[in-house]
Amino acid sequence: LEPGPKAVMITLNGYACQRRTPLQHHNTVLTEALLVLAENAEFCEDEGRNIAFKRAVSVLKALPQAVRKMGDLQGLPCLGEHSQRVIKEILEDGKSREVETTLQSEQYQAMKSLTGIFGVGVKTADRWFREGLQQPSDVARSGQRLNHAQQAGLQYYNDLNTPVTKAEADVISRIVEGVVQEVLPGAEITLTGGFRRGKQTGHDVDFLISHPEEGREEGLLPKVVSLLETQGLLLYQKTTRNSYLETKEGPARPPSNMDRFERCFSIFKLERPRHSTSPEEPPQAACEESPRGEDSALEQLAGERQDWKAVRVDLVVTPVSQFAFALLGWTGSQLFERELRRWAGQEKNMSLSSHALFDNKRKQYLRASSEEEIFAHLGLEYIPPCERNA
Ligand code: TTP
Ligand code: MN
Ligand code: MN
Ligand code: MN
Incomplete structure (x- = not known):
C-alpha cells in the first residue's frame, strides 16, 4: 500500500496574541468573505458577531497553507458554526450566498460609504441611512448639521478613501520629525500603526512622540500643531489633552480602547510629487493617475484638480515611562x-x-x-x- 500524503493537523493557540500572523497569508478568499460579514455585523451594532468573525479571520490568516477541505479546519480555535458554514460554501461553490447578498444589500453599501466619511461612526451613518441618505453626496445636499470633523470628512472624502502609501508616510515622517525637532530638540518620533507592522498602505499615518527625559514632552503637542498650521500643512486638527492618572488601586476605569494620551487627530495637506522628468508639463499632469471615483464630484466641488493630497495623521504624545x-x-x-x-x-x-x-x-x-x-x-x-x- 502506497503511503498517502500525511494529514498534518495544524494546531493554533486560542488568543491572537499567542499566534504569529503575517501580513501575507494563504486564505484571502475566505478572509475577505468573512470580513464582509464582520463589517456587516459592525454596521448592525452586533459586536459579538463582529468579533466572532474577526477572530475566525485571524485564525485563517495564521495558517501556514490554504484551506482546501473542511477537514483542514479540525482542531482550530475560534471557528464557529456560522464561519464554518460560510467556509464550506466557498470551498464547494466558490462563493457564499450570504456574503453575495450582503455585498448587494442597500444597507451594507450605504453604511460602507457613509462610515467611510471621516468623523462618521456607525450610529450616525445608521441614522442617516434611515433618513434616506446613501452616500456622501446625499449628505452634502441634505443640509445635515455636521461637526468640523465630518465637514472635513466630506470635503476630502476621495483623498481620505485613497490608501496612503509607505512613500507618503515617509514624507510625512520627515515633516513631523522636522517640526518636532524645531519645537523640542531631542524629542523622538516613532512610526506606529499598520506601517510599523509592515503594511505598504494604510488609511492614515500614526506617530508616537516622546522625549528621553520624563516630563519634557509636556505641552509639546500644541506647539507642534501650531507650527504645522503656520506652515500651511494642516487641513484639519483636533487636539485632546492628556487625562491619564495612576492611582494606588490601579487604573481608574477598566481599560478601554480609547487611551488618554495628549493626541491630535489631523488631516495633513501633502504636496504631490511633480514628475521630475518633464518639468515643462502643466501641474495637472502630475496627478493624471489619481483615481476618479463616482463620488469625485465632492472633492471637485471644492475647486480645481489639486496638486496636494489630504492624508489622515494621528499624533500621540507619551511620557517615556x-x-x-x-x-x-x-x-x-x-x-x-x-x-x-x-x-x-x-x-x-x-x-x-x-x-x-x-x-x-x-x-x-x-x-x-x-x-x-x-x-x-x-x-x-x-x-x-x-x-x-x-
Ligand atoms: P489605526 O490607525 O486605526 O489602524 P492601523 O494603523 O492598524 O490600520 P491602517 O493602516 O488602516 O491605519 O489604529 C492603530 C492602532 O492604534 C490600533 O491598534 C488601535 C490603536 N488606537 C489606540 O490605541 N487608541 C485610539 O484611540 C485609536 C484610535 C487607536
Ligand atoms: Mn468612520
Ligand atoms: Mn493607522
Ligand atoms: Mn490611526
Whole structure:
C-alpha cells in the first residue's frame, strides 16, 4: 500500500496574541468573505458577531497553507458554526450566498460609504441611512448639521478613501520629525500603526512622540500643531489633552480602547510629487493617475484638480515611562490589541492599556521599557510587529 500524503493537523493557540500572523497569508478568499460579514455585523451594532468573525479571520490568516477541505479546519480555535458554514460554501461553490447578498444589500453599501466619511461612526451613518441618505453626496445636499470633523470628512472624502502609501508616510515622517525637532530638540518620533507592522498602505499615518527625559514632552503637542498650521500643512486638527492618572488601586476605569494620551487627530495637506522628468508639463499632469471615483464630484466641488493630497495623521504624545505600552498599544492590529487585553484580564488577572500594566492580584504596576518586557510580564512569547497582523 502506497503511503498517502500525511494529514498534518495544524494546531493554533486560542488568543491572537499567542499566534504569529503575517501580513501575507494563504486564505484571502475566505478572509475577505468573512470580513464582509464582520463589517456587516459592525454596521448592525452586533459586536459579538463582529468579533466572532474577526477572530475566525485571524485564525485563517495564521495558517501556514490554504484551506482546501473542511477537514483542514479540525482542531482550530475560534471557528464557529456560522464561519464554518460560510467556509464550506466557498470551498464547494466558490462563493457564499450570504456574503453575495450582503455585498448587494442597500444597507451594507450605504453604511460602507457613509462610515467611510471621516468623523462618521456607525450610529450616525445608521441614522442617516434611515433618513434616506446613501452616500456622501446625499449628505452634502441634505443640509445635515455636521461637526468640523465630518465637514472635513466630506470635503476630502476621495483623498481620505485613497490608501496612503509607505512613500507618503515617509514624507510625512520627515515633516513631523522636522517640526518636532524645531519645537523640542531631542524629542523622538516613532512610526506606529499598520506601517510599523509592515503594511505598504494604510488609511492614515500614526506617530508616537516622546522625549528621553520624563516630563519634557509636556505641552509639546500644541506647539507642534501650531507650527504645522503656520506652515500651511494642516487641513484639519483636533487636539485632546492628556487625562491619564495612576492611582494606588490601579487604573481608574477598566481599560478601554480609547487611551488618554495628549493626541491630535489631523488631516495633513501633502504636496504631490511633480514628475521630475518633464518639468515643462502643466501641474495637472502630475496627478493624471489619481483615481476618479463616482463620488469625485465632492472633492471637485471644492475647486480645481489639486496638486496636494489630504492624508489622515494621528499624533500621540507619551511620557517615556509609558512609551513601551504606548508603542505596543498603537502598533495594532486592533484585534491583536484586543486579544492582548483579553489575555491579560482572563488569563493573568492583569489590566493592560496603552499606558500601563497593572497586576490586580499583587495590586501593583508592572514597569517596562520595551515591548519584549511587556510580553514577558504577560507570560507570552514575543511577537514582532510584522507578525501582529491579526
Ligand atoms: P489605526 O490607525 O486605526 O489602524 P492601523 O494603523 O492598524 O490600520 P491602517 O493602516 O488602516 O491605519 O489604529 C492603530 C492602532 O492604534 C490600533 O491598534 C488601535 C490603536 N488606537 C489606540 O490605541 N487608541 C485610539 O484611540 C485609536 C484610535 C487607536
Ligand atoms: Mn468612520
Ligand atoms: Mn493607522
Ligand atoms: Mn490611526
